Amino acid sequence: MPTLGQGCDTLPEMARRSGIPVLRPALALVLATLGTAHAERPDGVCIEISVDFTPTDALQIVAWLERPDGTYVDTLYITSKVGRYGLGNRPGRSDFNTGSALADTFPYGRRVQTFPVWAHRHGIEFPLVVFQNGEENNLSHPFAQSSPETPPPYCRPMLPSEKDFDAGTCATAAYTDKGTLSFAETAQYPPRSDLQRVVGNDSIGVDTYRSLNPFDSVSRATPIGGMPKIAVWAAPQSVDYGSYVLFVETSKTYDFNATYNQMTWPSPGGIPWSDYGKAWRGQPSVVYRVPFDIAPTETRASGTDYIGYGDPFGMSGALSPPDSTITTDTPGSGASRLQLVSNGADMYRVRVRTRPEVDAVPPNPAQTPIATRVGARSATLAFLPSGDDGDAGTAAGYEVRVRASTPITDDNFRDSTPVPAQITFDDSGNPHIEISGLLPETDYYVGVRPFDNCFNRGPVTSTAFTTLDREVAEVDACFVATAAYGSPMATDVTLLRHFRDTVLDPTVLGQLAVTAYYTFGPAVAGVVGESDLLRGSARAALAPVIEAVRGLPY
Numbered sequence: 001m002p003t004l005g006q007g008c009d010t011l012p013e014m015a016r017r018s019g020i021p022v023l024r025p026a027l028a029l030v031l032a033t034l035g036t037a038h039a040e041r042p043d044g045v046c047i048e049i050s051v052d053f054t055p056t057d058a059l060q061i062v063a064w065l066e067r068p069d070g071t072y073v074d075t076l077y078i079t080s081k082v083g084r085y086g087l088g089n090r091p092g093r094s095d096f097n098t099g100s101a102l103a104d105t106f107p108y109g110r111r112v113q114t115f116p117v118w119a120h121r122h123g124i125e126f127p128l129v130v131f132q133n134g135e136e137n138n139l140s141h142p143f144a145q146s147s148p149e150t151p152p153p154y155c156r157p158m159l160p161s162e163k164d165f166d167a168g169t170c171a172t173a174a175y176t177d178k179g180t181l182s183f184a185e186t187a188q189y190p191p192r193s194d195l196q197r198v199v200g201n202d203s204i205g206v207d208t209y210r211s212l213n214p215f216d217s218v219s220r221a222t223p224i225g226g227m228p229k230i231a232v233w234a235a236p237q238s239v240d241y242g243s244y245v246l247f248v249e250t251s252k253t254y255d256f257n258a259t260y261n262q263m264t265w266p267s268p269g270g271i272p273w274s275d276y277g278k279a280w281r282g283q284p285s286v287v288y289r290v291p292f293d294i295a296p297t298e299t300r301a302s303g304t305d306y307i308g309y310g311d312p313f314g315m316s317g318a319l320s321p322p323d324s325t326i327t328t329d330t331p332g333s334g335a336s337r338l339q340l341v342s343n344g345a346d347m348y349r350v351r352v353r354t355r356p357e358v359d360a361v362p363p364n365p366a367q368t369p370i371a372t373r374v375g376a377r378s379a380t381l382a383f384l385p386s387g388d389d390g391d392a393g394t395a396a397g398y399e400v401r402v403r404a405s406t407p408i409t410d411d412n413f414r415d416s417t418p419v420p421a422q423i424t425f426d427d428s429g430n431p432h433i434e435i436s437g438l439l440p441e442t443d444y445y446v447g448v449r450p451f452d453n454c455f456n457r458g459p460v461t462s463t464a465f466t467t468l469d470r471e472v473a474e475v476d477a478c479f480v481a482t483a484a485y486g487s488p489m490a491t492d493v494t495l496l497r498h499f500r501d502t503v504l505d506p507t508v509l510g511q512l513a514v515t516a517y518y519t520f521g522p523a524v525a526g527v528v529g530e531s532d533l534l535r536g537s538a539r540a541a542l543a544p545v546i547e548a549v550r551g552l553p554y
Helices: 007-018 025-036 116-121 206-212 479-485 491-504 508-528 532-550
Strands: 045-053 059-066 072-079 126-130 180-187 229-235 242-252 286-294 299-303 306-309 341-343 346-348 350-358 370-374 379-382 397-404 423-425 431-435 443-451 461-466
Touching: 045 059, 045 072, 045 242, 059 116, 072 229, 116 242, 126 206, 242 350, 286 350, 299 346, 346 350, 370 461, 397 423, 397 431, 431 443
Parallel strands: none
Antiparallel strands: 045 229, 045 350, 059 072, 059 242, 126 180, 242 286, 286 299, 286 306, 299 350, 341 346, 370 379, 379 431, 397 443, 423 431, 443 461
């Protein structure tokens, strides 16, 4: 597993370990260039690079370094949907609809349009992730090839008419096909690194996803819109003094204008379940560029204007120059996805600051976290901040991971699931963590590891808690059938829904039956949905009903 600052330097080792050829000539050239460069800064001098920006809502963001001649150096920062949860390399065609105006929540559809400039400049290729049954045009997949999303970065697909469509959260847990690796096709985006393979459902290739992903260590949660963000990165020793260029590429779902909208980029036609979700393809990615220097003294540089936009199809790394197709006068849209910040006489959308520091002392461990609130599917933890050099100063940040059933230790910390949450601070400067996507009535262990400005890491401290009983109201109207089959779009679930709408609803007795089902169904579904044994039993119990319904003359 790569650590922060290693970037693509870990790929040869990972390729040998996994047996999967992910290096290509472009990457080999970059590694040769970095390996022969003469470092001008002394060993032990840490260079902290801070990137300042203020995002607007629901942005996907990546920041990377190049040399002035265009040689890719490393990726500093990437939002978790792409860097950890595989948004750019997951099963399904790239133009699949999506759900929720707040986040790309559908589980399928490789979004190659997200960061096409970055994707074609980092020089790494990965095996393409495809559906296990090869049906790339279908949103519904066999339950036997699906496993739960826990914690759920993605939700079950919904119709735009459903009440929770725009909630931005997962109303119910989804069961999804995590895909398998294709050795015939490649991708410029990494696969997911958050998965633990479910034996019997997931492809054995899922075990290699994490080792193939060099960007998990620089992945961070989507930043809060309107709040200043500082992305801090410790440059590895291979990054010497000299001139560099920072690039920041941003992408946003539903960023429509007159050129890019639902009419010019409509939903895909002629495929199953095309009425689920909405067309999302608005304006393409926009790119900001800031040249700067790394030197023995502090430096800073900034930029205000975007320099171009990415390929709307995501098929090339071409950077088109600014033109009238990109919105420039609407906050949060197009070229204004990053806010214009005024800092005295300094105006910027992106600012870069570098600071040299001699630091080999790791932070002290964080005080044992305390669970201040525990629910059925979420919990809030609080702890006192760590020092920077031992007890002195304040740690730059914290890495938080969660594990079910077994305690977290220093040895298994990197194999535990990263917490996809923002760390917030109260008025006293004490960190708070909101963890969501948990299962009811389950023992969880949470580990916290502090790091300093040079990314020296302190020891892991952990705490344990047990989530509360399930809440009946949290199960939606798909109820027992969906819980049994894992998807509201499964063929048999659709047949039962059609029977309800065409046979039961028009009659008084039928309406009474539906009302009774809605009264007791959620509690039953809450139990069925979390047990493989009960799901199998429920499918067996529903089988004769489905056969009878299938034979009705309606």
